[in-house]
Amino acid sequence: MHKATESASNSRRPACSAGDKSLVVENLRKEYTRGKPVLKNINLTVAGQCTTAIIGPSGTGKSTLLRCINRLIEPTSGRILVSGQDICTLRGADLRAARRRIGMVFQEYNLVERLSVMENVLCGRLGYISPWRAWLRKFPQQDIERAYDLLDMVGLTEFARARADELSGGQRQRVGIARAVMQQPHILLADEPTSSLDPKTSVEIMELLREVASVNDIPVLVNIHDVTLGRRFADRVVGMSKGDVVFDGVPGDLTDEHLKLIYGGEDWLA
């Protein structure tokens, strides 16, 4: 524990310079049942084009943390600042406007299977247009142009009219990423984006996420249970255990000692 907190406060921080697009989590606490916190006291700042990997055992609150950030789950206490705005106090239309600035990529892609790839990508604009226009599928021309550009980027242009359920897992996750970027977010959250994919595709998706971070100049926060993959692609690793941050530093500093602290036991390291 000692060592970890030491390295968490270590000055050796990755190149995550503060930009105007940032996420600050202060003293975040979440209890589903009273007195049993899932997240105890999370403090986290991400900014710049930095890719941050959150690692930790299942059930330690990684998913809850990400969902608290865009308030799909209500935090119990604490503050969350997205580009300087506290989103914990927002309601209704203000909350929706804040959510537009937070892109999210899901483990199981969360596409609408019966809609076309194009419609799924345009889903990312739903926060910007009225329900009436959404119903009639009357998206502004620049949105459609942008959607095509994003499909070019993820290499799925020829699938624009295909239905989402015709795609493979990796292709679906690319659509999921395109949808998140479509929001023009200030920050991108990815909840286990590679857990349902094979190793090769996982690597491609992680590369894509890094590319998104640099092209759009936004920080990316990735939950990942694959430590090797996290180490390889992240500029910064945050280790969580039992609702607490127990490691925060560059991947190079992550030792077996830290991993033992995060995951417990040691047999699996051999």
Next chain:
Amino acid sequence: MSTATVARPAPFAVNWWARFGYLLAVLYCLYALSILDISWDRLLAGLDNGARFLGAMFPPEFKRWKLLIDNLLESLQIALISSLFGVLISLPVGLCASRNLMPDWLTWPARAFIAVCRSFHPVIFAILFVKAVGFGPLAGILTLIFASIGFVAKLFAEAIEEISLKPVEAARAAGAPFLSVLSFAVLPQVLNRFIGFSTYQVDSNLRNSTMIGIVGAGGIGGTLAAAFQRFDYSFVCAILLAIIALIMVSEYVAVRVKGVFQ
């Protein structure tokens, strides 16, 4: 030589429960038939009667075809109008009744309303509406609107409860307003089934619209009941043939329309 006498378990276990059940069913039938005063003699007398009845029905008489067509068209109108309103009302009611999207205080009254619509046979609604708004197609339309809600809204609510909530989560995370979440993440998942229920209900409304006239709620049923009362069985036969033809045409159309919407 003792092996020959070793008792092996019977190869097939005798299902005493099933046998007991069948026995019970037979005994019940005998009891119920005596209660209902149904006997072989009456059945045979009825069959004899039925033969004469069939004789009186054929050949069907189409001399009053104008009356027939008029009333048939009225049935069709009742079915169409009631389907329109029934389906339109079923959309919000079914949505309100779906427990995965809506809060309890809204699903509860919606489900109770659907249960009442479903529990009563359309004829009972028809009687009440005939008393309320008088004889004629209006009573029939109101009747079938309620019947439609009972069926379509219930199945629609069930369909919504079976959807995957993942796209809903994604749309909400993108900051979509509730109505956009519905049109992008919910409706695409249930639209096909909703169209299926609706076309089925149009068909069902058409069948029922030929019947509710018996209690005075408009359509061909009234003519049919009148023909029965006048023992005009050849006209009854004509009416029945016309009804069957109308329903067959509507089934064909329903299949084609479903094809358009996949």
Next chain:
Amino acid sequence: MSAERIWQRFTPAERMARFVVFLVAGILLAWSFRTVEIIPEFLMDAPEQVADLFKRMWPVDYAYYERGVHAVLIETLHIATVGTIMTLGIAIPVGIMAASNVCRVPALNWLATFILVSSRSVNTLVWALLFVAVFGPGTLAGTVTIAVRSIGFVGKLFGEALEESAPGPIEALRAAGAPWISVFLKGYWPQVSPAFWGIALFRWDINVRESSVIGLVGAGGIGMALDEALNLFHWDRVALILVCIFAVVVIAEVFVTHIRKRII
């Protein structure tokens, strides 16, 4: 890439087909609204009339239950049950004839389909009118009505279940030289029996509803009591009968859902 990339949800052909469907539906509805004979005053008056109806229904005449409702309520349940059992006896052979994998004679398939379609196409109340004319008013007409009307439903679903059964065990039995009846009893029946009992229960549930109204045209059961109360304008008794029907229907549905869960 081209200057402006457009995207539309449907192809032109799909849009055309949808447009035609909507157009035809619109024309039919417009025609219906224009020609249907509705007196607007009656519609305006309706809420008042319904309120008046409820006022006259209240308080419900519970005292009448013993005297006038209990017996016919039980009779209704008997009609539904016996009618359903009679249906099963007829629907099994008809369903077998309709299943083209079991019965390979096209003429019999057609005959079965004809029986099923005509049973379903004619409404219960119309069947009831017919059988009241044949057997005279009373429970016999009602029971036969329920039985005949249910054949279409049970036979159709049973036939479909048979057609969906796996061919493997059937082939094995045929290969062993089993006679037709053994093939059916040991090959098909075990596969479809849960579905069959499910269908029978489901139909019984429907029949409880139907048997509660066929009395309106004289075919026995609680509907006859309802008819009488309506004709005499005993609205408090009408209310009682409606409450009883509602209760029985709800109990039947709960009962059936419960048993179906255990069968399937």
